[in-house]
Amino acid sequence: MTSALSRTIRKLRNVSFPFLSHYWTSIWRDQSDAIPLPTRTYGGHAILRRIRDDHNKLVAIFAAFTCAATLRIMDRVEQNVFSGKVDPKQVAEAFIRDFNMLAVTAALIAQLSITALALPILSSVHWACKAGLVGSLGFGILTAWFSSNMARNLSSMDTQEDVKDWLSKPxxxxxxxxxxxxxxxxxxxxxxxxxxxxxxxxxxxxxxxxxxKWKQASFYSCFMLSLPSVLLNCSIAALVVAIAVYLGDVWGSHLDSVAGDVASRAVLICYTSCIGCALLLFFGCSDRKDAELGFLRKLTLDFEVDLSAQEINSTDTEDGVVSKSSRT
Known part of the structure; x- marks a missing residue:
């Protein structure tokens, strides 16, 4: 009964759910020890379990559902930096380049949010629109500041040992x-x-x-590395939702008497269609990319189940228990 339940749980962990595998579903999967799967496959389950052991379940749940990128950065640090495959200074420089791009993008989003606050008849639209624009502005400003701050901190690390010490926990x-x-x-x-x-x-x-030292990645260091991208995502999401609320309220409440209801509805349809198609393409391709490794995960699962059965048989033999196969 226990082995059947364990196999069922393992199979569920390796299922690819549409539009969810990119962020949440994949981090619950076990990393294969029997056969090495191709890299960059969204691991993280082992690290997620260690976060629960080192901190508590609330921190693990927070990491799983709000900052899954932190788990992937921890995987990247432990598999590449601490193992010596990649120069730590190159990793730091790569993050600095990412932070520079994030800062520029965040500044553009903040400028768009400020401009959107000057939209006509904004005071007559639902308050959620203005709240979303203000939230997008705040997230954009913080993203730019955090990005520049993290880039400055990484630039101050002169040696490889400094980078490793900052990325690791004692x-x-x-x-x-x-x-x-x-x-x-x-x-x-x-x-x-x-x-x-x-x-x-x-x-x-x-x-x-x-x-x-240099064995386990620091959750807090990796969280700071992923925080600017998380804030930028929140800023863009708030801006997109705020504009949707604005266009929807303008059409639903008949606020634009000059353009008319037909034009307002057409603009809302065009906006939602463009956003929906773009999200569908991105998350759809991401999910299909994750599903490409489905057959490898299934074969690997069969090997892991076989290995676990062999371990059980060897344990029974050591304990003096005669297994069913030996009796026959």
Missing amino acids: SGRKEQEAFCRSYSSRFTDICSTSEETKEIAKKQLITFINEN
């Missing part, structure tokens, strides 16, 4: 708790101990730092 919570228990049990009061004991404690601390 150790996991379990490792910290185990070291603190061992440390406190041997050195109750470091100030009152001898010089020899202090030297031993210093060597243990240095060993602990060297063994645990």
Whole structure:
């Protein structure tokens, strides 16, 4: 019963849901240890589980549903930067270029929001329109500021070690708790101990730092790296919704007597059609790209189930339990 439920859960994690796989659904998938899948496949489940262990479930839920890009950056850092595949300075420079583009885009969106606040008969439209424009303006300003701030911080890191130290966390919570228990049990009061004991404690601390550094990506550092893009998305979404509310209210409330209801309705239809087609193309292609690896994930799942069954059989043999296959 348990194995059947486990297989069902694994299959659900590998299903590609239209328009959801790009952001949310894919982060719950297990990363395959049996067969290496192609890179850039939207991983993140292992890191999401570690965030839950190191922090709490609320932080994990927040990361899953609001900043999935943070999980992908953590995957990118651990798989490429900490493993030595990519020069950390090149990664920092790539983020700096991204932040420069984000700052320019955010400035354009903020300018559009300010211009949209001067739309005619805006005071007669539903308040949600003006709230959306003001929200888009605020998000755009913060995106530009955060982008320039993060670019400046990354530029101040002169060496590869500086970049790695900033991207990593000293150790996991379990490792910290185990070291603190061992440390406190041997050195109750470091100030009152001898010089020899202090030297031993210093060597243990240095060993602990060297063994645990550059292994786990820092959730907060990666979150700061993904925050400007998240804010820019919010700014663009608020602007798009605000304009839709404006055009819809102008037509629904008959506010434009000069153009008339027919023209107002035609403008609203053209706007919603353009936005809908663009979103359909982007998210549709993203979902189909994710589904291209569906058959590989299915085959990999079969291998992982077979490996887990072999582990169960070997465990039964070690415990002295005769398996069904051995009895036959």
